[in-house]
Amino acid sequence: MSKRTELEATIDDLKPDVIGVTESWCNSTIMDSEAAFDNYVMFRLDKDSPSGRGGGVILYIHESLSAVACHEINNSNDFNSSVWCLIELERNEKLLVGLCYRSPNSTDQNNRKLLEQLEESAKVVNATHLLLIGDYNFSEINWKQGKVESGGDTDEAQKFFDTTQDLYLVQHVIKPTRNRGDYVKIKSHFKNVNWEEEFKDKTCNEAWNIFKEEYETTIQEHVPLKKKKSKKPPWLKSGVKRSIRKKYNMYQRYRKTQQYKDYEAYRKQSNITKRKVRRAQVDYEKKIMRDFKKKPKAFYSYVRAKQKVKTGVSQLENDQGDLTKTDKETADVLNSFFQSVFTQEPDGEPPTLADRKADIEELIGADFTLENVMKKLDKLKQDKSPGIDQVHANVLKECKEEMAVPLFMIFKKSLEEGCIPDDWKLARVSPIFKKG
Known part of the structure; x- marks a missing residue:
């Protein structure tokens, strides 16, 4: 319910009659009074999970409409994330509204129950109209062209598409509703790579380069470039x-x-x-x-x-006593000074250090599992900027199950060879200007 305030402002602006919320993340600890909105009747289904994250659907119907829960479907199917209600219309007609959420990691059994539930919706007594909303995570379906494209879980997408056609359902939303990466296709791509074969007889550095190449290719295909928005005050809602x-x-x-x-x-x-x-x-x-x-x-x-005075870097004087004219010249002056403060080593071979013995046991090996890698990926902070390798934490976390496999193998190779990939030795060093 972290986005409740934003949703409340949207409701106040658009004043919709029907609102569907998927992945509400509600559980038994959240009371109805915390999730409800004024002037709306609420129908909710929570998905209590051990982690307390994910799942759950909430359907809001404006109180001006007469709506009741449709127990005929709600109680007859074990699909794990849906809620249905009936709305009274004019001339004794009724609108059946269904809100469903299908996870990208949905099992075959759960997918089958979703299709069965859709078929049941066509048999509800006295329902003259059907409105089906939700998030089904079938990005392979091209609704505009009326076909299923390759990629992802194509078989399940084809079954879902065929069922909607058999029930004479018409898709009204034919464009993506969010400008974000297509993680379903990214997961599918990494899942279908035979990493054992790709990394066979490869060094740690070579294996990392193969992984990075696969990552860059997939990101270019399935992650849209974000348009830079004009900056506005963060409180301006x-x-x-x-x-x-x-x-x-x-x-x-x-x-x-x-x-x-x-x-x-x-x-x-x-x-x-x-x-x-x-x-x-x-x-x-x-x-x-x-x-x-x-x-x-x-x-x-x-x-x-909120700072009133912001100190920047103006023109600087170079070694010849002239003022710099461009930003590049200014950066070169700063860089030269930055290098000058380090100890200048003489040319030739570096000095030989004497052997130092420490009372420390030699590290023979380190045991870790695929699950350990997956847990570490799940704890990454998604708002952190990527490093020089441009591997973003958000992608690693969203696709942790698929990414953990090649990374686990690379980590193993690194320990066995006693070295790390070349990219991991690089870092950005930026001199920070301080006034005074």
């Missing part, structure tokens, strides 16, 4: 933006009419907007303070943005 827009429209109206009542309306809205802006700022600052331990970057980023 939809409700505040609407208030600012309303204030602007009222001011434009007053400029046209020059009437006192329009001026009063504008002044009143201006005061409301000021209060909302101040409240939004205070609420955001309280939030980043509460989350400081978990998200310190958000706090320091906000503090830096």
Whole structure:
């Protein structure tokens, strides 16, 4: 329920009659009062898991519509993540609404139960219309062209597509609803690689280069480039933006009419907007303070943005006494100074160090399993920037089961050979300018 505030603002803006939420992450510890919204009737199904993460669906129907749970389907099938209800329409007609979520890692048995549930929906007594919403994770289906493309779990996608056609269902959403990586296809690609064969008779460094090449190719195909958005204050949410827009429209109206009542309306809205802006700022600052331990970057980023005076690097004087003219020349001057503060070693062979004996046992081996690697990948922080190898933590975590296999083999080779891949020896060193 971490996105409840954002969802609430969206509901206030769009005022929809039917809302479907998949992956609600709700469990038995979250009460109905915490998940409910004013003026909406809620139908929820939680998926309590040992980790407390993932799963769960919630269906909201506006109270102006007469809606009841459809026990005919809810109680007749063991598909693990769906909820159904019936809405009374005019002329004794009824709309059957189903909200389903199919995980990308869904089992064959669960996939079969989903298809059976869809078939059951066509047999519900007195239901004259059917609205099916949710997230089914079948990116292989090209709804626009009406066919199933290769990649991913094609057999299951074909069965799902055939079932929707047999039931005469019409797909209304034909474009992706999120601009994010297609992790289903990324997982499928890495799962289908025979890593034993690829890494056979290869050194640790060669195995890493093979893995990196596969990674780069897959990312280019299945991860869209993100368009850079204009920077806006982090506290500027939809409700505040609407208030600012309303204030602007009222001011434009007053400029046209020059009437006192329009001026009063504008002044009143201006005061409301000021209060909302101040409240939004205070609420955001309280939030980043509460989350400081978990998200310190958000706090320091906000503090830096509030600085009135920002010191930058201006022109510098080079060895010839001339001022630099470009950013590159300035960077070269800084780099030269950065190198000058290190100890200058004489040319020739480096000095030989005497043997140093320490009372430490020799590391003969280190035992770790595939599960150990998977757990480490699951603990990665997804907001961290990638290193020189450009392997992003978010991809590693989302595809941990598939990524863990080649990485486990590379780690094993590294220990056996007593070396690490060349890429792991590289690092970015950036001199930081300090005023004074």
